[in-house]
Amino acid sequence: MTTKGDAGGWRRLNTLAHYGVRDSALMALVHRPHAHLNNANCTSGTAKCTTCSTFGMSGSGSPVSHCGGGGDADCGAVEAHVYHLVKPVDHDSPNRGGERTHKAIPEIFLTRLLSTKGTVQKFVDDFFKNILNANESLPPAIKWLFDLFDEAGRRHGITDPEVVLAWKSNSLPLRFWVNVIKNPNFILDVHKSPTVDSCLSVIAQTFMDACSTTEHRLGKDSPSNKLLFAKDISQYKASVRAFYNGVRTLPPVTDQDMAAYLHHLSLTHLAELDSKHAVQELFHTYITRYYSPIMETLEMDPNCRTLHLAHKLDNVMCTINGEPTSMC
Template sequence: IQDGDTLSLEPRQGYNSGVYTSTSGRYATISSTSSPSRVTSPMLSYENENGVKYWHLVKPSEMEEKGKGPGNRMMAEVYLPRLLTMKGTIQNYVDNLFETIFSVNHRGNTLPLAIKYLFDIFDDYAAHHGITDPDVVHSWKSNSLPLRFWVNLIKNPNLILDIHKSDTVDACLSIVGQCLMDACSYSDHPLTRDSPCSKLLYAKDIPNYKEWVNRYYRDIQNLPQVSDQDMNALLTEHSNAHQYDFHSYSALNKLYLGYAQKYRDQILEALYDDEFAQNNNLREKFANLEDLMNNDRMDHQQITEL
């Protein structure tokens, strides 16, 4: 504001305030209907729009760079203690969750045979190929179960529960999921003052969780081996138990309408050029399948023979 400029103040009645600049000889109208009050916003810097500077009546000592003022520091001072308080409130729930995930026997629930069978495959392949680095097998096991299955459920509980996940809850669950990911990491990642709060928040708990993960893998390794016959019997049992939960006709319709019909020309061209498709007459079989679908004759025996 240059010397000699005139400032005009008007009553608040749904008010507009005008700033008169001597250089331009005109008023610049500022709408204040949505402006925060002096109490709630003690520090506001000027903005430059269309060559006109809008100034707020504040003390010069309160004018600081945007994003570096006391107001932002106050937000951090309030945010961090509340974050720690919330972490302490849900700590028991997080511990119980991790204890349930990384326990072979927890409250009468035994480990599924499929997990033991899969982890034994990892151990056998590592021994067969001479892999002595424990980090490799640890990563195989972590990527196959905790990181692929449990982290996804922790971050997205709406996949199995009929709930609405707000943005605030989503951010909190992401921190818990990140904690589980850090616990499954074989190596340690040093933290600095620039590390995100999500990592600093559980920094003291991660070593304990890591020990839970290592103990979990050791306990599984010490369990009796699952034979191929037992595994096949288990798969057969599950197939029979869920035979009415899945509908082959619905799956066939979805594949045909959503994929085969949509990319019909590309599929026929690929079947014509492919040697395996030519030897097995897949192009003709695809044409017969189209006739069956178009004529709405979904006979199970005919589809099976194709």
């Protein structure tokens, strides 16, 4: 009942901030039976409620309730102009997915494309600068992994520096950051419209080109998304190289430091991980499938033989299968 509307008929659904719930507040879900719904309208678990549209899809892509805000009022009809966090643009609204959209002619929208690129240029530059910054706040795992790649290159006699750079690029920028650029809805509660998705694909492709070790020759027949940031690629490539060099000059991370860091992460997120389910997945999808080669490796490795890891794993498998461990 406290939801406010604007002049255009849109209503922004209330969030926790609307009710004064602050960060780190302790919340509890309390079951309350819906006594106001009689059996004629909604039965429990056997029939679908015909008078209440429980969940709809908001502009952000999150399920939201369209029932009355007072809690005790009957659920009314679904409102067409309700949004969660971000009001969807009319032509990108999920409700208009079935309508036919026009094909944009590149020559007509070229000027608009260049002006839009100039508008977002600073944001793209700032984003690349922030994620390609080798300072003391960099997670130790990145320094440890990049040093591992450098050591592997030296140990195997790889003289081509582009090979090690490709290892580093495929481990962090191309595997993690490109995914974040392409899918902001993975970490933010926002709706990614088709138009926004196309724009983010151009930025993601630009970042991929910056991490590439090969030179791309562009011509008049090259796609517009390649030509858009063509003059900036050399600068972005230099930033990627500078990031790798900066990580190389950071103080080394020992195995003990890495173990301590991982232990700290485990304690920090202790309540967020279902360890029992994780162990079950580990055994059923990995150990069971590759049991024989794992046992052979444990029996051949001298350190594993000292710790009797093969025998311990065999006992664990017997326990899971319900067999007496004395028979193993």
